[in-house]
Amino acid sequence: MLFLLTNKKLLIFILTVGVFGILNTEMGVIGILPTIAQNFNVTVTQAGLLVSLFALGIAVSGPILPLVFSGLDRRNVMLLVLGIFVVGNVVSIFTNSFTVLLIARIIPALFHPIYMSLAFTVAGSSVSQEEAPKAVAKVFIGVSAGMVAGVPIVSFIDNTFSYEMAMTFIAIVNIIVFVATLLFVPSMPVKEKRSYGAQFSVLKRPVLWISMIAVLLLNASVFGVYSYVTEYLYAVTHMSPQWTSMTLLLFGGANMLGNIIAGRVLTEYPVKAIIMFPLLLGIVYIVFFAIGEYRVPVTLLTILWGVLAGGIMANLNQYLISSVAGDAPDFANGLFVTSCNVGTTVGSAFGGLLLSTMGVEYVILVGIFSVVLSLIMLLIRSYLSNSAKKWTASL
Missing domain, CATH: 1.20.1250.20 (MFS general substrate transporter like domains)
Known part of the structure; x- marks a missing residue:
């Protein structure tokens, strides 16, 4: 609690960059679908499954997994989700199989709603109830950046360097947030656990x-x-x-x-x-x-x-x-x-x-x-x- 009182800005900044990394993983590939289609010898429509199946995974897990993990220490859950995204990102860099690439996208997608849910909850609970909308709004800057800025950034890196470098950028963001969460975010056990x-x-x-x-x-x-x-x-x-x-x-x-x-x-x-x-x-x-x-x-x-x-x-x-x-x-x-x-x-x-x-x-x-x-x-x-x-x- 002392951390939340004295380092609220740092906490919210980490959460903001965190949701940027999560959303960038989801949306960033939109701008490089033609490159993916070429690299993996599939059609652009097939490459589009990387986006549509990711969204489907979110829709399916959204009401369920945040509830399942709601009673656990929030810091540990965030580290788990970020770790899964990092592994998925790294696999996406090195795999030559489109099937493996799909799996490396679908598994993180299932955990996507957990981090997003926790980010909003933690941001809102770190301040007074009256100030909660402002705190959540700051985290949502990361959402907008991931959805709007992530696509052209990833596309630019792909066009300037390579597909692998574009995916490396996505991975680096999530690695940075994982390390920052590990170092600067304290344990956040749920004090009042509500039954499912x-x-x-x-x-x-x-x-x-x-x-x-x-x-x-x-x-x-x-x-x-x-x-x-x-x-x-x-x-x-x-x-x-x-x-x-x-x-x-x-x-x-x-x-x-x-x-x-x-x-x-x-x-x-x-x-x-x-x-x-x-x-x-x-x-x-x-x-x-x-x-x-x-x-x-x-x-x-x-x-x-x-x-x-x-x-x-x-x-x-x-x-x-x-x-x-x-x-x-x-x-x-x-x-x-x-x-x-x-x-x-x-x-x-x-x-x-x-x-x-x-x-x-x-x-x-x-x-x-x-x-x-x-x-x-x-x-x-x-x-x-x-x-x-x-x-x-x-x-």
């Missing part, structure tokens, strides 16, 4: 299920568009590759800024933020759809989109679930990770369907429709939460 049944009991709350659906839809609204934004900027906005790269870089920076803003807004105005962020995102998509062919306005709009997306897909989504299942934090964070990954898969699938059937300019409709549905869920969530509070007050 007690933690599972939060699933009886309708407001939790509504929150999970809202998170799924919000993540679908972001990734249903983001998955195809490069092609959109090429085909609809007619941006050059250089301008497109700059725009996506601005999106990534705005994404990280959105984490900080959302953390502060959720701390001060949580009720308003729950509706405000999705509503603004919906407006951005509508304007996007109307002025998609104009480069400068689209570039500026992409920055605003990045701020809102960063605040929503990280801080807001996590808050929606953790705030209604705070008595089972590890399990709740596992549900958050699963809901986000299912939302990403659903959004990308529908975005791809619209792209193939109607054209890339209509991909924006995935964002609009998903936001509208999420707002309906959030209004239902607000009604259920208020009803629960009135019932509790009457006791």
Whole structure:
């Protein structure tokens, strides 16, 4: 506890770099799939299994493994997960078998939700309850960096040096975090162990299920568009590759800024933020759809989109679930990770369907429709939460 009181900044920094390493392992290969296909003599579609099966592993283990490990010393569990990621990364560098590469990705994917869940829980519990959203927001900077910055960094190393060097970069990040956790993070035993049944009991709350659906839809609204934004900027906005790269870089920076803003807004105005962020995102998509062919306005709009997306897909989504299942934090964070990954898969699938059937300019409709549905869920969530509070007050 003394460490948490005097070294909170160092702890949160280690957690932030940790989630960057975990997310970079998941997303970094997206930018080098053609190289992987060539190196392992498979098609790009087959290479894509490295991404889709990783996400499937997360979705399957998300509600289960964080709960299984919830009663163990948190530092030891984090070291276990980081160790598994390091081994998987090292195997990925040296293997010549695509099957082995798949296994080296799937096994860490199963443990991915454990570290993510612990990172949010530890960050939030290291400060007061009022300051928790800000602490979690800082950790989410690592999430955004891993999802947005990791892809171009890994791609750059691959293009400049080699596939092996790109995978080495991913491994080095996780090794650094493993060593930092070993040296600077103290033992963190769970003082109040809740039974699995007690933690599972939060699933009886309708407001939790509504929150999970809202998170799924919000993540679908972001990734249903983001998955195809490069092609959109090429085909609809007619941006050059250089301008497109700059725009996506601005999106990534705005994404990280959105984490900080959302953390502060959720701390001060949580009720308003729950509706405000999705509503603004919906407006951005509508304007996007109307002025998609104009480069400068689209570039500026992409920055605003990045701020809102960063605040929503990280801080807001996590808050929606953790705030209604705070008595089972590890399990709740596992549900958050699963809901986000299912939302990403659903959004990308529908975005791809619209792209193939109607054209890339209509991909924006995935964002609009998903936001509208999420707002309906959030209004239902607000009604259920208020009803629960009135019932509790009457006791």
